[in-house]
Structure formats: C-alpha cells, structure tokens
Amino acid sequence: xxxxxxxxxxxxxxxxxxxxxxxxxxxxxxxxxxxxxxxxxxxxxxxxxxxxxxxxxxxxxxxxxxxxxxxxxxxxxxxxxxxxxxxxxxxxxxxxxxxxxxxxxxxxxxxxxxxxxxxxxxxxxxxxxxxxxxxxxxxxxxxxxxxxxxxxxxxxxxxxxxxxxxxxxxxxxxxxxxxxxxxxxxxxxxxxxxxxxxxxxxxxxxxxxxxx
Amino acid sequence: xxxxxxxxxxxxxxxxxxxxxxxxxxxxxxxxxxxxxxxxxxxxxxxxxxxxxxxxxxxxxxxxxxxxxxxxxxxxxxxxxxxxxxxxxxxxxxxxxxxxxxxxxxxxxxxxxxxxxxxxxxxxxxxxxxxxxxxxxxxxxxxxxxxxxxxxxxxxxxxxxxxxxxxxxxxxxxxxxxxxxxxxxxxxxxxxxxxxxxxxxxxxxxxxxxxx
Numbered sequence: 463x464x465x466x467x468x469x470x471x472x473x474x475x476x477x478x479x480x481x482x483x484x485x486x487x488x489x490x491x492x493x494x495x496x497x498x499x500x501x502x503x504x505x506x507x508x509x510x511x512x513x514x515x516x517x518x519x520x521x522x523x524x525x526x527x528x529x530x531x532x533x534x535x536x537x538x539x540x541x542x543x544x545x546x547x548x549x550x551x552x553x554x555x556x557x558x559x560x561x562x563x564x565x566x567x568x569x570x571x572x573x574x575x576x577x578x579x580x581x582x583x584x585x586x587x588x589x590x591x592x593x594x595x596x597x598x599x600x601x602x603x604x605x606x607x608x609x610x611x612x613x614x615x616x617x618x619x620x621x622x623x624x625x626x627x628x629x630x631x632x633x634x635x636x637x638x639x640x641x642x643x644x645x646x647x648x649x650x651x652x653x654x655x656x657x658x659x660x661x662x663x664x665x666x667x668x669x670x671x672x673x674x
Numbered sequence: 675x676x677x678x679x680x681x682x683x684x685x686x687x688x689x690x691x692x693x694x695x696x697x698x699x700x701x702x703x704x705x706x707x708x709x710x711x712x713x714x715x716x717x718x719x720x721x722x723x724x725x726x727x728x729x730x731x732x733x734x735x736x737x738x739x740x741x742x743x744x745x746x747x748x749x750x751x752x753x754x755x756x757x758x759x760x761x762x763x764x765x766x767x768x769x770x771x772x773x774x775x776x777x778x779x780x781x782x783x784x785x786x787x788x789x790x791x792x793x794x795x796x797x798x799x800x801x802x803x804x805x806x807x808x809x810x811x812x813x814x815x816x817x818x819x820x821x822x823x824x825x826x827x828x829x830x831x832x833x834x835x836x837x838x839x840x841x842x843x844x845x846x847x848x849x850x851x852x853x854x855x856x857x858x859x860x861x862x863x864x865x866x867x868x869x870x871x872x873x874x875x876x877x878x879x880x881x882x883x884x885x886x
Contacts, residue, residue, distance in 0.1 A: 475883065479875035483854075506856050506867075548878045557773035564769060565870060573874050612878060636881045638874055642695075644718055654877045655718070656868065658777060662785050662850055663691035665866045666760045666824060669848045671687065 470518045477515055480505050482538040489535045497528035548573050551610045551634075553625060554617030555580040555595055558640060562614060563591035576608060598625075605632040612636045619643045682730045689727055692717050694750040701747045709740035760785050763822045763846075765837055766829030767792040767807055770852060774826060775803035788820060810837075817844040824848045831855045 484504050488496055498516075502509035516529070519537065552559055552575050563578060578595045580586065586597045596604050613634045617625055622643035629637060636652045639645055642660075645653050696716050700708055710728075714721035728741070731749065764771055764787050775790060790807045792798065798809045808816050825846045829837055834855035841849060848864045851857055854872075857865050 472880075475879060476876050478879060479872045480869075483872070484856075504856060506865075542875070542879060548881075550874065557769045557776060561769035561773060562870065573871075573878055611881065612874075614874070636877050638877050644696075644716060652877065652880055653718075654873060654880075656873060657692075658774065659785075660691045660695070661866060661868060662762065662824075662826070663754070664688050665848050665850050665864065666785055667687060667690060667754060668684075668864055668866075669760075669823065 474515045474518055477505075477507060477511075478538065478542060480507075481512075481515070481534075482542055485531060485534045485538060488531050494531055495528045496531055496534075500528070542572060546572065548612060549576040549608065549610045550574060550612045550614060551576065551605060551608075552578040552593070552614045552616065553598075553601075553629070554615065555582075555585050555590065556616060559614075559616035560590055562616065563593050565591075573612070575614070576610060577604060579604075601625075601628055602632045605629075605634065610634070612638070614638045614640065616640050686727045686730055689717075689719060689723075690750065690754060692719070693724075693727070693746075694754055697743060697746045697750055700743050706743055707740045708743055708746075712740070754784060758784065760824060761788040761820065761822045762786060762824045762826060763788065763817060763820075764790040764805070764826045764828065765810075765813075765841070766827065767794075767797050767802065768828060771826075771828035772802055774828065775805050777803070785824070787826070788822060789816060791816075813837075813840055814844045817841075817846065822846070824850070826850045826852065828852050 481501070484501065485496075498509040498512045501507075501512050505512075507515075519541065550573050552562055555563070555578050559578065559580075563575060575591075575593050578590070578593050579598050579601055580595055581598045583597075585595050588595050611634065613629050613636075615622060615625065615637055619641045622639070622641040623645060626637065626639075626645045626647060630647055630651055634651070636654070637645065637647070639653055639655045640658070642657050644655070647653055693713070696713065697708075710721040710724045713719075713724050717724075719727075731753065762785050764774055767775070767790050771790065771792075775787060787803075787805050790802070790805050791810050791813055792807055793810045795809075797807050800807050823846065825841050825848075827834060827837070827849055831853045834851070834853040835857060838849065838857045838859060842859055842863055846863070848866070849857065849859070851865055851867045852870070854869050856867070859865055
C-alpha cells in the first residue's frame, strides 16, 4: 500500500489484521462466502462496525449473500502488504521474549523476528525458535546490517529508555513496548505500548464498574 | 466503587490505571502539584483528553496551578478500589505464563495472582514468583475454594475454548485472553483479548500507512 492511499480511521486500521486472519481461516476451510453477522460472531466486533469498516475499502456485501471470501482475502492481502515480510528485532530474551520467539508469527502474519538481543552471556550465540541471539553490545552494528525497522521491547523497565535511545539512533521506526515504562521518542518514531499490569488492572476495573 | 456510581466512558475508564500509576510515582517523589501538560508528556495522552477525562470525576485543575497530587492520588485510589485486592488465576505456565508470575503485579496494582495451573507434571507442585502451581485436573475444585474472579489465559490456542468453558462453569467473571483464539462466552463474562501477533501486525500496518 502506498503512502498516498486513502487514509482510513485508525480504529478501523487496528481491526484489519483481525479481519484478515479470520478470512484466511475461512478460505483455508473452503468457505466461499460470509455474512457480516458470521464475521461479527467470529471476530467479536458488532456487525454495524464491520459493515462500516468494510465500506472504507469499497468492499460492499450483497444482501442475502454477504461477502465473497476470495475477494476479501486478496483485498486484505494487498492492503496489509501480506506478501512483503517486515523484519523485527526482539530486545530482551527473558520469559516474555522467549514466548515471542517460540510464537510462530510468520504462520499467519507478515512479520518475522529475524534477530534477538540479550546481555546474558549464556544466551548469546544460542538459537530459540530459529532466531539467533546476539549480545546487546552488537545492537547498533547488527541492526544497521540487517536494516530492521521494528523492535519488540521485552527488557526490564530500568533499561527501557536507554535501550530505546539506542534503537532510535539505529534507525528503528516502530517499537512494541512491553515494559511498564512510558518511552520518550522523536515524533517520527511510532510506539505501541502494552503494559501487562495495566491490562489486568483495566479488566478488573471493568468487572467492578460495568457488571452485566 | 458501587455499581450505582456515575458511569464514565469506557475509553476514559481504560486510561484510569495509567493515570493512577503516574500520580502514585509523582506522590512518591514528593511532588505536590502537576499540570495537564506534564501529565500529558508523562503518560502520552494529549492534554485535552486528560482534562476531559478528569472532568468526568469532578477533578478540576486550576489555571496556573494544575492538579493537586495528593487529592488526585486519594481520588484515584478510591475510584480504582486500590485497597481491595482482586485475586487472579493464571492458566498455563509456559514462557508467557512464567513472565506473568515473575512480574510483581501487587507492587503497583490491586491484583494478585494467587494460583496457577498447568498440565505438565514437572511443574505441578512447584512455586514460581511465590505462586503455587496446581494440575489442571484441580481447576474447578481449587477455583471454587479460593473464589477467584479473574483468569489470565496463557495456554495454546487449541486448548483455549475448552478451558474457557471450564472457567465459565467455575464462576470466573473476567478473562484476560493472550491466546489467538476468539472465545465464546456467555454475555455476563468479560473477555479482554491481547493477541501478540495482531499487536505486532497492527504496529507494522501503522508504520506503512501513517508515516510521520
């Protein structure tokens, strides 16, 4: 997708990978059409939202027929640039980092963890989930060679900002931050933040205040 | 907070734990007041949104002074029921589950992982991060004894729905789902879904389509 493509709302953009994965599964199972009600049930997004999301892409379902699965699949694949794999670096091979390495991202996605970094000598030089682990001292040099645009941050909070500064220097464009730290980065760098403690706290808050 | 309290928008509710943690840190460091601009810089939420969020709680800053930190802290603590700890069960002690157990949730939060479950005999009977690990066969019995309302799901996707059905039978009210599976639950059960692959894919999509 080119940068001059039509901009869709960010909330819609966030649901795209979700739609894509489900449509991919439908296609694999030989299904040829799907209604917005079925989609809604499967991806847990209300069907009015699905119809509005799809309308941004000009994908219009037919009444009584729904959407054509092959069309949707080729459409989402083009939109998400599924044929172009984005390389990712993982920083910090603790339990959370190891979980990522063992997770087969490429199976359903357009991202691949190409390289991982840690400070612990016993981990350096080993391979987990087909991903080689380098020492943090080799960070700048290795990222420059491999031209990796995205990093997953699974390091202790205390090291988060200093490592982030090094990632910015190494021309990383996006960071998926799993530490509790709020990172300071130049405005051109995109950070998505997933704080596990806050996710849990948020669920508890909703349970207490929005009982069904 | 009682269920008859004023309902605030869900988007605002989601930011509450974030505000709380930052205000707590400010208070610990002896700071007595904070402006919405400082808050904005720290928590990476724009200051207009912060002012709107705070207005739902009747917490109104004064021009040229900002917000009183002690007031905000006691206010958020009351709102978030920080004095009341919610017990949590962790299902699946792989790498991701182990990362959760080693994470000290209680340090900044009102949640505590009380018990964990796994099918692997070598893990059953051990303790990780002060949390005892039980066999999955003991799930219903143990949850009934401990009256745990929340579960974190860190198991393989293939087991996700069947274990969820057992959690629902065991009176779990909320599930933090880290598997790629979209879970079917009765409408009274709240599920928050964090799909690591989709989070990564979403970041990549934004980098390609919303370049700064």
